[in-house]
Amino acid sequence: MKGKTRIKIQDHLDTKWTDCFDGMEVMHEGGFTILTVQLKDESHLHGILNWIRDLNLPIISINSCEE
Amino acid sequence: MLLTKLHRPPAGNNIVHRSALFEQLNLGLERKLILISAPAGFGKSMLVSDWSLQHIIPTAWFSIDNGDNDFASFVNYICAAIQTIKKDFGLKTVALLQSPNLPSAESVSALLINEIIEIPKQFLLVLDDFHVIRNPEIVKFTAHFLERLPANIHVVILTRSDPALPLARLRSQQQLVELRALDLGFSANDIHYLFNKKLKLKLSSEEVISLHAKTEGWIAGLQLLALSLQGREDISQFVRDFKGDNRYIMDYLLEEVLKIQTEDVKEFLLQTAVLEQLSAPLCNSLLNRNDSQAILEALEQNNMFIIPLDSERKWYRYHHLFARLLKQRLSVRDKEAVTELHKKAADWFKNNAFPFAAIEHSLEAGNPEKSAAYLGEIIEKMWEGGNHSAIMKYGDLLPADLVKKNATLSLFYSWTLIASGQVQKAAPFLIAAEENVRERLKDPTATEEEVCGDKKLFGKIAVALGYKYTFLGNPEKIFSYCKIAMENLSEDDPLWFSWGWYLTGMAQQAAENILESIEAQKKAMEYGKKAGNNYLITSIAISLAYSETRLGLFKLSHKRCANLLQLLQEQGYSEMLKSEWSFAVLYGNMAAIEYFWADLDNALENIQKAYSLCQTEADVTTKAIVVLVYCLVLHGRGDMAASEMKLKELDEVVKANAVNPNLKAMYVALKGGMLVLLNQPEKARSFFETNGLDPDKKITYADEHGYVAYALLLVSEHKVEQAFTLLARLYEMAAAQNRVERIIEIKIIYAVIYKFTGEKEKAVLNLVQSLEYAADNEIIMNHVNYLALINDLLLEVYKVQKTGKTKIPDSLLRKLKLTIAKREKQAKVIIPENLSSREVDTLQLIALELSNQEIADKLFVSLNTVKTHVKNIYAKLEVDNRKKAIEKGKALQLI
Missing domain, CATH: 1.10.10.10 (Winged helix-like DNA-binding domain superfamily/Winged helix DNA-binding domain)
Incomplete structure (x- = not known):
């Protein structure tokens, strides 16, 4: 997976977490948090997934925004 | 070694004993593996620690961190952990790992298992935070280890994500107990117990249920909640607000917890969160205060997510999740402060001899120059200790230009790259290192001490360059670099000196200068023994034995192999001999010699050992040699069908791979020779021709082997003149290097030709000479092989022997006769x-x-x-x- 990607997680993560990963944006949508990030490569993605795992944040979905 | 990583975390004072889970864990005492797989904060470590303490189970605990992705370091810690159960455990393994060349995962696992069986009690080996393991070698090791695990040890793996181990197999064999997030989370009952019985907070049952629903039993969340509730008047209101808020609960609760701390404690928490582990002196230095010990102990007292790492309360760490939340808060507030803290931490760790922590913190502080400098100071020790992955990790992490500026860094980083097969990637670093030091050596202002150090370094770089060229197959380059190495190194560096000679020897071998190769390897052996590096000694001995075999010095070569095996066995490495494929060459060499001695029973035993060692890994050359010798041995035993099968296997290996020319020639000689002896001249001719044999061309050393069989083919085709010419050339080559085994074979073929031309006296004379050559090393298999062609001549030889006119010892002829009789008997058995x-x-x-x-x-x-x-x-x-x-x-x- 590469390029702009949306990761949807349960609950509202504080928007202060923005940029804790290189260029990651944090937005709220309903009861969810949308993390938007420009993925450099696979290991970038895995780093973020590990981070999500370590915070015990439930992942709802991961989508690529690229056509 | 950080002993803090071997400390079983104590159960905190608010521990909830999980008796239902204990029962499941107890099942694990009958099984190989307990796998506890759940996200951070599900109380994995606490559960296992509490269970093992309550049930008084001897426990070896290993908290893995990122630095342990090094195979050597990982195994070292496992040994150290088990040493808490049995003193002196794994010393042999640890010694084996002290080497720039690492043994395979299989042999290390086998070594450990053998020693574990000796431990007269049941115990647990806990691998905490296994998810940080990314090194496939470690995963392979763990899988192999689990597969063969003896009954007195049970492995407990705690992880945030499922490991790539054969779990399905263990499950189906009923060798696995598995606990997951759903099992670990607190039930409403557990919450009631914690909040009402332990903390006496007087929550109603509705409140308990709503907290359960909100947290889904996640223990870290509940613990943080407990902290936020402490000393509150309005608990019910708080629980209602908490339930109604849809913020990430940790964001919410941390805010609440920090709110009720004093400003002093809050700052302490935030600023020390940059540390992976913290001690009072470190915190004092970081925060310019002197009461850190009291604060740390108070935090532990208040269950503030801080875990003591030793029983003296010297080192602590925060719960990973808690640290993460704190760190994020600090960096949002003040990024520069974070950098500053890392800088201070790096200095402290550097001054207190924690080089790895110093490197990591310098990197975090955005100061890779400092990291590179620190790394440069310890990298040689790391390399000697086999910490390859750590070298690789830092080498990859640091900017390439920075590594290239530091010759020491470049040297060891590139060596590690070469050893892992990344020769191309290593090349520019070595070139930079070479140029770098060459420039420095030109500097007239350098002190004598500096020059001396740089010369040494230059020598080592030359060894590394030579090492690189062994992979690229360029003997000339290897020679010239080894020469530079020898000029710059001294006997004070026996390891490097030995490496230099070893590489020279390998290059001489590749250039077919067998005598020179032996000379070099003898020197390599002398220094290798001084350096005490088992891996190097073994490699040198194998190379020496191989060369000696080539010269027909069979007794010497065989003894060398036997001595090496004995030495390794005495040092307790017998398990390794059964699993390390590099030993296949050793057994194969012994089998080949025994074959020439017509000691076919021992030959079979050894070649079978060699063959089973090459089944999984092994390089093509080793595999092909072993199959070739196997084929010969079976043929020698008269087991034609099995020999035929091995020959087909060899066909496949040679067809599918580019094998080295020498080996190819051996294969051509073997197969072609068999075809000639089977009286199939057409097939033999076409086989030789397809493989490029042509007596009009220049014969290289490598091809020579096949041409002996070719000469025999010429005889059967009645091309006697050509056969004589060819044999004369071959004899000259073999005699020049006194390669006895070849001379014997050539003399036998001469005998066959003279018999064919009716010059019986000459035929007998040549046969006598062949046996005289065979005497010293008792090489009789050639005669056995050509028996059908020389049987009548042999009878004549026996007659001559009686006249006392030969230099053949009687014992040799006795042995030959016995072998022939045995073979005839065997032929009847068929x-x-x-x-x-x-x-x-x-x-x-x-x-x-x-x-x-x-x-x-x-x-x-x-x-x-x-x-x-x-x-x-x-x-x-x-x-x-x-x-x-x-x-x-x-x-x-x-x-």
Whole structure:
């Protein structure tokens, strides 16, 4: 997976977490948090997934925004 | 070694004993693996720690961190952990790992298992935070280890994500107990117990249920909640607000917890969160205060997510999740402060001899120059200790230009890259290192001490460059670099000196300068022993034995191999001999020599060992050599069908891979030679021609082997002149290097030709000479192989021997005669192989003097069937009564 990607997680993560990963944006949508990030490569993605795992944040979905 | 990583975390004072889970864990005492897989904060470590303490189970604990992705370091810690159960555990393994070249995962695992069996009690090996393991070698090791785990040890793996281990197999074998987030989370009952019984917070049952729903039993969340509730008047209100808020609960709760701390404690928490582990002196230095010990102990007292890492309360760490939340808060507030803290931490760790932490913190502080400098100071020690992955990790992490500026860094980083097969990636670093030091050596202002250090470094870089070229197959380059190495290194660096000589020896071998190779390897051995590096000593010994075999110095070579095996066994590495494929060459060499001695039983045993070692890994050359020798041994034993199969296997290996020319020649000689001996000249000719043999061309050392068989083919084609010319050339080559084994074979072929041309005296003379050459090393297999062609000549030789005119020892001829007799006997054994297994059974019962009816009853067959069997036995053994059948059966060892 590469390029702009949306990761949807349960609950509202504080928007202060923005940029804790290189260029990651944090937005709220309903009861969810949308993390938007420009993925450099696979290991970038895995780093973020590990981070999500370590915070015990439930992942709802991961989508690529690229056509 | 950080002993803090071996400390079993104590159960905190608010521990909830999980008796239902304990029962499941107890099942694990009958099984190999307990896997506890759940996200951070599900109380994995706490559960296992509490269970093992409550049930008084001896426990070896290993908290893995990122630095342990090094295979050597990982295994070192496992040994150290088990040493808490049994003193002196794994010392051999640890010694083995102290090497720039690492043994395979399989052999290390086998070594450990062998020692674990000796421990007279049951114990747990806990691998905490296994998810940080990314090194496939470690995963392979763990899988192998689990597969063969003895009954007195149970492995407990705690992880946030499922490991790539054969879990399905363990599950189906009932060797796995598994606990996951759903099992670990607190039930409403557990919450009631914690909040009302332990903390006496007086929550209503509705509140308990709503907290359960909100947190889904996540223990870290509940613990943080407990902290936020402490000392609150309005608990019910708080629980209602908490339930209604849809913020990430940790964001919410941390805010609340920090709110109720004093400003002082809050700052302490935030600023020390940058540390992976913290001690009072470190915190004092970081925060310019002197009361850190009191604060740390108070935090532990208040269950502030801080875990003591030793029983003296010297080192602590925050719960990973808690640290993460704190760190994020600090960096949002003040990024520069974070950098500053990392800088201070790096200095402290540097001054207190924690080099890795110093490197990590310098990197975090955005100061890779400092990291590179720190790394440069310890990298040689790391390399000597086999910490390859750590070297690789930092080498990859630091900017390439920075590494290139530091010759020491470049040297060891590139060596590690080469050893892992990344020769191309290593090249520019080595070039930079070479240039770098060459420039420095030109500097006239350098002190004597500096020059001395740089010369040494230059020598080491030359060794590394030579090492690189062994992979690229360029003997000339290897020679020139080894020469530079020797000029710059001294006997004070026996390890490097030994490496230099070893590489020279390998290059000489590749250039077919066998005598020179042996000289170099002897020097390598001298210094290798001084350096005490087992891996290097073994490699050198194998190379030496190989060269000696090539020269026909079979006794010497065989003794060298046997001594090496004995040495390794005495040092306790016998397990490694069964699993490390590099030993296949050793066993193969012994088998080949035993083959030439016609000691075919030992040859078979050794070649089977070699063959099984090459099954999984091994390089193509090793594999091909082993299969080739196997084929020879089977052929020598008269087992033609099996030999044929090995020859087909060899065909496949040679076809599928580019094998080295020398080996190819051996293969051509073997197969072509067999075709000639089987009297199939057309096939032999076309085989030789397809493989490029042409006596009009220049014959290289490598090809020479095949041309001996070619000469024999020429004889069978009546091209006697050509055969003579060819043999003369071959003889000259072999004699120049005194390669006895080849000379013997050539002399035999001469005998065959003279017999063909009717010059019997010359034929006998050549055969006598061949046996004289064979005497010193008792090489008799060539004569056995060509027996059909020289049998009559041999009888003449025996006559000459009686006149006392030869220099052949009688013992050699006795041995030859015995071997020939044995072989003839074996040849006869082949006849009754067409006896079916049922017929053999029948024959054996006949020998017990059972009647036909009794035999029929024993074998559960009809009387008629037995009669048929008996008739067949008589026919096949060419006998006409029971007595004779029994006699013949005994002679053929069927009874």
